[in-house]
Amino acid sequence: MSELERLRHAMRATERPDAGLDLSAVMREGRRLRTRRRVAAAGAATLATGLAAAVVAVAVGVSGPGDPTPTEPLPPAAVASPTVADSPTAQKSPDRTPPPTLASDRPLAKPLGQLVDSGVRHGSERRMYYFVPVSVPGQPKVSIGLAAGRQTPGGSLTTDILVNDVEGSDRSAGFHQIGYDERSAAAPVPTFGYFVGPAKRIIGTVDGRQVDARVTRWSLDSQVVIFWFDPAHLTPGERLDGIIARDGGGRRL
């Protein structure tokens, strides 16, 4: 028997007939998730107009194209909270936030600080990254999430993916959630995320190849480094095998 045949055999021979899953719990959580998705979709549609108007006003009046800073009050965040571990009250609360990288839920919330123009273009739209407020049940130290969106020449913003921590602290040192394209948006989303600490370089590894990310500091907290990978160097959606950060002296953080 070759190694491959032995591997196939072993993978099948070690199957256990009883998975031991609680199907009642599965269906209960599935119904909650379905409800949240419906509410999220409705909320996102309602908010699109208000957010677009605010961004246009700022782009013209304050920061100029490519780096707008919303300063006007915006509507509250859209609903989206499909994390299966959420509390039962989540479906009733219109200010919950989504788990990482679920593109099917597209919240629109007031961006915190300046929007970051990635330099990536999708036709006439610009790929932007920005933090938005989030709320995770039972996790008081998680209050921000990083969103990837597209901005039209008119200034309206469409959120494609929002990633946020679901436990711990969103300001703890090191890497946080990384967002990958899920082929659900109108345009591919370059891989992105944030790091907390004095990082000057962010380097991803994929198939033994190193890829440098583009980095910039968040306008509201200089310890927060937003990074994204040029889609020409890392195909959107392609999973990283590893990622590291280095400081200005080249030391690994």
Add this chain to the structure above:
Amino acid sequence: MARGDADFVEFARVASARLVHAAFLMTGDHHQAEDAAQTALVRTYASWSRIHDDDAYGYARRTLVNHLVDGWRRPMREYPTDEVPERRRDDVADDVATRRWLIAILGALSPRERAIVVLRYYFDLPEAQVARELSVSVGTVKSTSSRALEKLRSATPRMADEEARR
């Protein structure tokens, strides 16, 4: 129970053992595997009206794999090859030996390699489909499979020696 719910229960009863086992092969941890399979089934049920006439099993499998791969976003984890993550006293000797060999072999692979090996050789998916489900190129699947099998070949003699010494 609505007809759709009954269909889902039937589907889940048939599919769950395989989903849990696939997650176990990718993680080496039974608890994590059960959590991942449960999450995949929750999301499958949430989309059931849209997918149940199409390829529900494929949807659940893709959801499971993506969920696990997303869990590896953070810096690389190490899978020591000479440690067995879990042993069950009630397993018969052959099952224990096979499981030990399997976990050690898979533990020598990176998360991406494990995912590709499981999709390719446990689910028997063609390379093109593995590439689609992991959002990578076919070339990446080929090269990663090749590298994983090379590790497999190099690890087997060493493990056979270790088994012989026991």
